[in-house]
Every structure is written in C-alpha cells, then in structure tokens.
Amino acid sequence: MAIVMIGNPNVGKSAVLSRLTDRPLLVSNYSGTSVEITATQLKSAGKTIDIYDTPGLYSMECESAEQQVINELINSQKVDLILNIVDAVNLKRNLVLTYELLELGIPMVLVINQIDRARQMGIEINCQLLSQILKCEVICFSANTGEGLMELMSLIDKGNKEGKTKDKETGQPVTIIKAEFAGNSCNGNCANCSRSFQEIDSEDLKRAGKAADTARMVTREFGTKSGSWMDKAEKIIDKPFLGTIILLFVAYLAFLALMKFIELSEGPISDLLAPVNSVLEAFILTHLPDSIFTTILAKAVPEGLIIPFTIIMPAMLMVSIIMSLIEDTGLLPRYSVVLERVGSFFGLSGQAVIPLSLGFGCRTPAVMATRILPNQQQRFIAIVLLSVVIPCAATLGILASVIATFEASLMVIMVTMIMTLIILGYVLSRIMSTEEVFIYELPPLRIPLWSNLWTKLKIRFSGFFTEVLPLLLVMSIAVRALIESGLLNHLQSIENITRMLFGIPAEAFAAVLLTIFQRYLAPLILLNLDLSAREATIAISMIALSLPCLPVMVMTVREIGFKGLAKVLAIGMSTSILVGIILNLLLP
Amino acid sequence: MKLKDLKPGQKAKVIKVDHNGNLTRRLFEIGIMPGVELNMISHHPFKGPVVFELGNATFALGQRAAAVVEVDKIESD
Numbered sequence: 001m002a003i004v005m006i007g008n009p010n011v012g013k014s015a016v017l018s019r020l021t022d023r024p025l026l027v028s029n030y031s032g033t034s035v036e037i038t039a040t041q042l043k044s045a046g047k048t049i050d051i052y053d054t055p056g057l058y059s060m061e062c063e064s065a066e067q068q069v070i071n072e073l074i075n076s077q078k079v080d081l082i083l084n085i086v087d088a089v090n091l092k093r094n095l096v097l098t099y100e101l102l103e104l105g106i107p108m109v110l111v112i113n114q115i116d117r118a119r120q121m122g123i124e125i126n127c128q129l130l131s132q133i134l135k136c137e138v139i140c141f142s143a144n145t146g147e148g149l150m151e152l153m154s155l156i157d158k159g160n161k162e163g164k165t166k167d168k169e170t171g172q173p174v175t176i177i178k179a180e181f182a183g184n185s186c187n188g189n190c191a192n193c194s195r196s197f198q199e200i201d202s203e204d205l206k207r208a209g210k211a212a213d214t215a216r217m218v219t220r221e222f223g224t225k226s227g228s229w230m231d232k233a234e235k236i237i238d239k240p241f242l243g244t245i246i247l248l249f250v251a252y253l254a255f256l257a258l259m260k261f262i263e264l265s266e267g268p269i270s271d272l273l274a275p276v277n278s279v280l281e282a283f284i285l286t287h288l289p290d291s292i293f294t295t296i297l298a299k300a301v302p303e304g305l306i307i308p309f310t311i312i313m314p315a316m317l318m319v320s321i322i323m324s325l326i327e328d329t330g331l332l333p334r335y336s337v338v339l340e341r342v343g344s345f346f347g348l349s350g351q352a353v354i355p356l357s358l359g360f361g362c363r364t365p366a367v368m369a370t371r372i373l374p375n376q377q378q379r380f381i382a383i384v385l386l387s388v389v390i391p392c393a394a395t396l397g398i399l400a401s402v403i404a405t406f407e408a409s410l411m412v413i414m415v416t417m418i419m420t421l422i423i424l425g426y427v428l429s430r431i432m433s434t435e436e437v438f439i440y441e442l443p444p445l446r447i448p449l450w451s452n453l454w455t456k457l458k459i460r461f462s463g464f465f466t467e468v469l470p471l472l473l474v475m476s477i478a479v480r481a482l483i484e485s486g487l488l489n490h491l492q493s494i495e496n497i498t499r500m501l502f503g504i505p506a507e508a509f510a511a512v513l514l515t516i517f518q519r520y521l522a523p524l525i526l527l528n529l530d531l532s533a534r535e536a537t538i539a540i541s542m543i544a545l546s547l548p549c550l551p552v553m554v555m556t557v558r559e560i561g562f563k564g565l566a567k568v569l570a571i572g573m574s575t576s577i578l579v580g581i582i583l584n585l586l587l588p
Numbered sequence: 589m590k591l592k593d594l595k596p597g598q599k600a601k602v603i604k605v606d607h608n609g610n611l612t613r614r615l616f617e618i619g620i621m622p623g624v625e626l627n628m629i630s631h632h633p634f635k636g637p638v639v640f641e642l643g644n645a646t647f648a649l650g651q652r653a654a655a656v657v658e659v660d661k662i663e664s665d
Contacts, residue, residue, distance in 0.1 A: 058617035089644045093619045121644065200616050208621060238639055238646070240632045337648040341634045438637055438650025439614055 001049045001159060002078045006070060006101060007085035008094050009056025010443040012113045015143035016085055017053045018451045020153070042156070049156065051083075058093075060100045061204070074106065081159055082108040088118035088125055088140075091219060095211035102134065109137045109155055116142040117444075122223045130218040143449065234445045237334060244338045250331065251357040254322045258315060258361035259393055265314040273309055277302035300480035301473065308472050311394075312364050312551050313464055319358055319365035320460040321453075323372065326354060328448035328456075332372060333440045340438060347429025349374055352382050359390040363548065364468075366390075367555040368460070377432040380564060383556055384428060387548035388572045389421045399540060402526050406536030412587070416541045416579060424575065463558075471554045502580035505529060508539040513547075538583045546576035591649070591657035592638055594628040600659035601625050608656050618647060620657060 005013045021042050042049040054070050061067075073079060084101050086094040091112075101108060112125055131138035137155055141148035237243045281298045288294040326332050332351055336343070339350025346352070351372050359366035363386050370382040391399065403410055495506040502509065507529055526539055547569055548556070556565045594600055602624050605612050615621075619642050627641040637648040649657075 092643060093645070096617075123644075200613060200621075204616065205621070208616075234646075238629055240630050240636070333648075337632065337637050337639065340632065340650065341636050437611055437614065437653050438648070439618065439653055440637075440648045441618065442639070442646040442648055444646075 001047065001080045003049060003051045003081045003083055003156065004070070004073060004079050005051065005053050005083045005085055006057060006097070008058055008087060008090070008097060010441060011056070011085045011087040011094065012143050013053055013056070013085045014455075015449050015452055016083075016111060016113055016141065017051060018449065018455055019143050019146065019149055020051065020156075050078075052079075057097065059097060060104075074104065079106060081156075082106050083111055084108055085111045085113050088112045088115045089121060089123065091125065092212050092215040095214055096207055098134065099207045099210055102136065107136075107159070109139065109152070110134065111139050111141045111148070111152060113141050113143055115140045115147060116145050120228065122221055124220045124222060126218045126220070130214070133214055133217065230445050230447075237331075237445065238442070240338070243334065247331065247335055247338055248353070250326075251335075251353050254326070254354065255357045255361050257322065258318050258358055258365075261318040262311060262314055262362060262393070266310050269310045269314070270306070273306060277306065280305075296477065296481045300477040305473070308464075308469055308551065311362060312468065312472075315362040316365045316368065316464050316468070317457075317461055319362075319369055320457050322358070323354070323369055323460070324453045324456040325448060327372070328446070328452055330443040330445045333442055336438075336440055337442070345429070346385075346425035347381055347432060348378050348425070352378065355382055356385065356390060359386045359392060360396075361393055363387070363390060363392045364551040364555050367552055367559060368463075370559065374436070376560070380560060380567075381425065381428045381432060383560060383564070384568055384571055385421065385425060387552055387556065387568050388545060388575050389417060389424065391417070391544055395544065399544060402536070402540060405527060406531050407533050408536035408540055409533065412537050412583070413541050413544065416583065417544060420545050420575060420579065424571075467558055468551070468554055471557065472551060475550055475554060501577070501584065502538055502542065503584040504531070504535050504539045504542075504580070508535065509542075534587055537587065538580055541583055542576045542580045545572075545579050547572045589659060589661065590655055591626075591628075591640070591659050592631075592651060592654040594638075594640075594659065594661065596628055596630050598628045599625060599662040600628065601662055602657060603660050604658040606656040606658070611653060611656055615653065615657065619643060619645070625662065626659070 005017060007013050017040060021040050040051045040053070042051060052073060054073075057067055057070065059067075060071070074082075082101055082104070084098050086098060098110060110130070112127060112130075115125065118125060125140060127138045127140040139148045139151050139155070141152065237246060280302050284294060284298040284301060288297065332354075335353055336350040339353055343350040343352060351374075352370075354372065355366045355369035358369055366386050367383055370379045370386070373379045373382055399413075402408070403413065494509070498504055498506045498509040508526060508531065526536065526543075531539065547553075553565055553569075556568055560568075591600075602620060602622055604622055605615055605620060620626075624642065629639040629641055629646065631638050635651050637650050638654050639646065639648045641647075
C-alpha cells in the first residue's frame with residue numbers, strides 16, 4: 001500500500017510522519033530535479049506500507065518542480081491513499097488545496113494537525129461536520145501531543161487490510177540517492193513553491209470561496225487568545241532592529257557552540273585513535289609487499305582517518321544539530337527577511353549567514369549547511385565564498401602565529417580578505433543572477449519536536465560514514481602519493497615567475513598550493529623560510545584566499561559534484577593569483 | 589494605498605492585486621486576494637521586506653511584491 005502526504009508548507013507533515021514511524025529510511029531524489037521526497041515504511045498486519053512525505057505545496061495548479069513530481073507520483077498509480085495534512089489554525093487557506101485534491105478522485109484522509117495550538121488560540125474545529133461536508137475521513141490531530149494518532153493508525157490499517165498492495169515491480173519512478181535531505185522540505189520561501197504562469201481563473205476563485213465558507217462553518221472561536229511566551233518572543237524577533245540583533249547573536253552563538261564542541265572533543269578522540277593508527281600503519285607495513293605504494297598507504301590511511309574523526313565528525317554532528325534546531329524552531333526564514341537587503345547584494349538569501357558564520361568554525365560542515373539555501377545558484381555562491389574567503393578556526397590560528405612571527409601587516413590581510421569577499425560575492429551574484437521575488441511565510445516560533453530533531457540528525461550524520469569518510473580516504477591516498485612522488489621539488493625552476501608576479505619566493509608559492517593537502521601545514525612551511533614583512537603579508541594573503549582544504553573539497557563534491565568543485569578551485573586559484581599580483585603592485 | 593505604505597499596527601483590506609502574471613498567482617496562493625483583511629506588523633529599513641499578518645499566518649513580502657497589492661485602511665474605533 002502506498003500513501004502520499006500532501007499539504008501546505010509548515011503544517012507539520014514531517015512531524016506527523018515522525019509520529020507514525022520513527023524510522024525514515026529512504027529519501028528519494030527525482031532525477032533531473034532537486035526535489036526530495038522522503039519515503040518511510042510502516043509494517044502493519046504483516047504487510048508493508050510505503051508513506052511518502054512531500055515538500056509543501058500551496059496549490060496543485062502551480063508548475064513548480066515539487067508539484068510536477070507529486071503529480072508524477074500520483075499518476076503512476078502507486079498511490080492508494082492521500083493524507084492531506086492541514087493546519088488547524090489556517091484552515092481557510094489550507095482547504096483550497098484540499099478541494100483541489102478532492103477533485104483527483106483518490107481516496108483521501110484529512111489530517112487536521114496542530115489542533116492543540118488551535119485550542120490555545122481559542123479556535124475549535126468541528127471535525128465531524130467537516131467530514132460530512134467534504135465526504136472524506138477527517139481526523140483532528142496533534143503531532144505534538146499524539147492526539148488522533150490511534151484513529152489515524154486504525155484508518156491506515158483498515159485501508160491496508162482491504163488488500164491494497166500494489167505490485168512494486170512495476171514502474172519505479174523513484175530512485176534512491178541521498179538520505180540527508182529528509183525533513184528539510186520547507187525553507188519558508190513561498191516563491192519556490194508557487195511558480196506558475198497561469199492567471200487566476202474563476203475556478204480558483206470559486207475554490208477559494210468554497211474553502212472560506214467551509215472553514216467558517218466548521219470553526220468556532222471561543223474565549224480570547226492566550227498569549228503564550230512564544231507569541232511574545234515572536235513579536236520581539238519580528239521587530240526590525242531588535243530582531244536583527246537577536247538573530248545575528250544566535251548565528252554567533254552557533255559559531256561559538258561549534259568551536260567549543262570541536263575543541264572539547266578533539267583531545268579525547270585523538271587519544272582514542274592514536275593506538276588505532278599505529279596498529280593500522282603496522283598492519284599495512286607487515287602485510288603488504290615492500291613498495292612505494294605500501295609506504296604511501298601506510299602513511300595515508302591513518303592520516304586520512306585522523307582528521308575526519310577528530311575534527312570533521314564532531315563538527316558535522318554539531319552543525320547537524322544547529323541546522324535542525326534553526327529549521328525546526330522557525331528561525332530560519334527570519335534570517336532571510338532580516339538580511340534581505342544585504343543578501344541581495346551578494347545574490348544570496350539572508351539564510352546564508354548561517355553556513356557562512358559556521359564556516360568560521362569549520363568549513364566542511366558549513367558547506368553541508370548550504371543546503372538550507374533555496375537554489376543551486378545560491379548554494380554555489382555560498383560554497384565559493386566559504387572555500388575561497390572564509391577562514392576556519394584552524395586557519396585563523398595558524399595564520400595568527402605566522403603573522404606574528406614575520407610581523408606581517410594584519411590590517412592589510414584583513415582588508416584584503418574583506419574586499420575579496422565583497423567583490424567576489426558581488427561578481428558572482430551578477431553572473432549567476434537569480435531573479436527571485438521575495439515572498440516568505442514566517443511560521444510561528446516553536447519548541448522543536450525532539451523526535452523530529454533526532455530523525456534529521458540521524459540522517460544528516462549517517463552521511464559522514466557513508467560518503468564523506470570513504471571519499472576522504474581515497475583523496476588522502478592520492479594526495480600522499482603526490483607528495484611522495486617528489487613532484488613538488490621541481491618548483492625551484494619557477495622561482496623567477498613567482499618573484500616577478502607576487503614578489504615571493506617559490507617555496508612560499510608552494511605553500512599556497514599545499515593548502516589543499518594539508519591546510520595546517522601550509523602556513524607552517526612559511527615559518528621555515530626567511531621572509532620580509534612585505535613578502536609574508538603577500539604570501540599569507542594568498543594562502544588565506546586560495547584553495548579549500550581536502551575535507552572541504554570532498555564535501556563540495558558531495559554537494560555540487562566534481563564539475564562544481566573544478567569551478568570552485570579555478571575561482572580559488574585565480575583569486576589567489578590576482579590578490580598576489582595586486583598586492584605586489586600596491587604595497588610599498 | 590499600497591501595502592507598503594501601511595504603518596505598523598494598521599489593519600487593512602485588500603481591494604486589488606495588480607495584474608502581474610506570476611506574482612499575482614503566488615500572492616493568491618498564500619491567500620492575498622480582494623476582500624481579505626491583513627494586519628501590518630513591521631517594515632524593514634532600506635526598502636527591506638514588509639511583515640504582516642494574514643488570518644493566523646505571518647508573511648514577509650519584498651518591496652516588489654508588496655508594491656502590487658492595493659489596500660484600504662480599516663480605521664479602528
């Protein structure tokens with residue numbers, strides 16, 4: 001049996017799904033689109049039920065990717081039941097979609113979610129009356145409290161028992177690709193959901209009228225709204241100045257939390273891994289024949305495991321938690337609103353402040369966090385800014401010590417980095433212009449459902465083991481091989497070029513190139529050289545504004561593919577070179 | 589008057605949504621159509637978005653979207 005959950009954004013579809021089962025297994029990605037549909041399985045009476053959670057939709061009439069995908073799912077006749085999730089508090093608008101869905105003729109159950117919140121606001125819905133009017137089953141539900149759960153489950157069981165198992169061999173429109181998009185369906189940007197070139201016709205107006213009438217008939221308002229503390233908090237957050245300060249502060253707190261967590265966990269994890277590494281190294285050396293390949297493996301494998309486990313893993317864990325919290329509390333779209341002006345300069349949604357500020361802690365999970373941005377172009381811009389400009393904590397630390405040693409000009413370096421951020425962001429936004437109309441729904445602030453958070457966390461974090469780690473290992477081996485091959489020693493020959501263009505010795509330039517391989521080593525190479533303050537300033541600027549480190553590259557591949565990575569690297573290298581040349585010309 | 593000209597705290601009724609293809613449709617889908625009442629919450633500086641309440645939901649519209657909505661102020665007694 002196959003069930004599809006359809007509803008407006010922010011009604012709590014994922015929360016309802018979490019209630020039905022706490023094991024979201026698969027997230028499917030329709031090839032050619034970026035639409036993610038979560039599929040979960042429920043076992044009942046010995047049969048398996050597939051439940052599909054779809055991204056929020058205001059109307060089936062719109063021509064967005066989401067709607068097309070949902071349409072495909074329904075038309076493929078895999079669907080036995082539609083669960084229309086509706087927001088009790090916004091019945092009038094939600095019912096418009098309901099009426100559209102009813103016209104499809106597929107068995108439907110209306111789940112009126114957030115009934116507890118409606119009650120708090122003094123709204124009572126007559127579910128039986130609504131059921132009579134719509135001629136379908138209606139359940140008053142709360143994902144928060146579990147009200148209506150038994151009723152819903154028994155309805156589903158009933159449908160299941162009536163032998164509606166479709167043969168799954170026929171027509172698999174859904175291919176399983178990545179699992180971390182689950183539960184991340186709505187970022188609040190309404191313009192995304194309702195892309196349509198159709199005018200509003202009389203059918204639409206009639207439906208809207210019917211929806212309004214129906215809503216009025218079944219709703220009863222009693223007493224006055226009791227202003228909960230969440231309402232008061234919302235009023236404060238939605239104030240332009242105060243709200244902006246609070247939101248920026250939260251972004252800063254997120255960055256601090258990330259830093260602290262990495263700091264705290266690095267030590268214990270390294271200690272745990274040290275014996276494992278020596279065992280691994282010894283194992284490889286003894287069991288494989290003596291050769292250059294073995295030496296490479298022996299060094300690369302432990303190396304490829306240390307950094308991911310000591311830094312990337314805790315960072316990814318913390319960022320997953322932070323992202324889920326910011327999404328589920330309803331804060332995310334507010335960033336877009338508050339930073340809309342600034343964001344439009346960079347071609348970015350205000351939400352980009354989250355991954356960018358996390359990038360100051362560690363850029364690998366920050367690249368993962370760019371997923372909250374509404375489209376591919378913005379994700380690319382954010383990833384470029386993260387890879388090329390934003391210095392992570394490790395970089396900052398080492399840069400600081402190198403700056404101190406050579407008495408390089410901190411002011412020049414900082415100004416250069418800020419200017420690069422602005423110019424690069426501006427240029428990219430003009431090249432990749434996405435004319436977006438700004439329409440955002442601001443969901444009510446709420447305390448996240450822990451089960452939802454846990455689900456998102458599990459999915460996001462499992463990606464570390466299944467994708468990041470293997471890729472990192474492979475790339476570590478490749479890199480180590482490159483270093484061992486002695487290719488880099490041939491750089492001496494380009495001493496003249498580096499001197500002329502950048503005013504720095506060839507070894508310093510090698511350090512720039514080496515930032516990919518060992519982010520932490522690169523600046524340290526400089527310490528072995530004898531550089532003037534001027535030379536050091538230029539070299540450090542070039543290092544700070546160049547290529548991302550290996551884990552970031554791996555994450556970038558995961559997000560935008562190898563082609564995307566190639567573009568990022570090209571931009572990084574050009575930026576670094578341009579900065580070097582310009583600084584060489586400008587500095588006295 | 590236009591939506592963006594409302595002051596925070598003012599209630600208004602939508603009288604017309606300018607014909608703007610796509611935009612009109614999107615606004616319709618979130619519930620903005622002639623006859624509905626809304627409550628202005630705040631403006632963001634430097635021509636930033638306007639935030640308002642429609643029914644029990646809160647929305648933010650950029651200047652371009654807000655400019656398309658014509659409203660009539662409802663005087664509160």
